[in-house]
Amino acid sequence: MTTSRNDGLLSQAEAAIPAARRYLAAAREVCIKHMAPDGRTDLAAAERGQRMLHGLAWIATLVEALDATNNWAVRMGRFGGSMPWC
Secondary structure, X not given: OOHHHHHHHHHHHHHHHHHHHHHHXXXXXXXXXXXXXXXXXXXXXXXXXXXXXXXXXXXXXXXXXXXXXXXXXXXXXXXXXXXXXX
């Protein structure tokens, strides 16, 4: 595979990370609005919104995985590793 194709893929992945972080921040704000409208966690609301909180955790996990995977791929390219899937 060509380096330019790898660079293009890495550039796209790197550009997606800030968008993913903005999405995570928006999801977090929605959870706060529902679970802690006055700044303190409402335990009953958190219990009712458990599915929403689990969704937030998944979003956060995927954002971090995207960032970590991108960093790994950049390091692989920097140290001469190959990325045959690109």
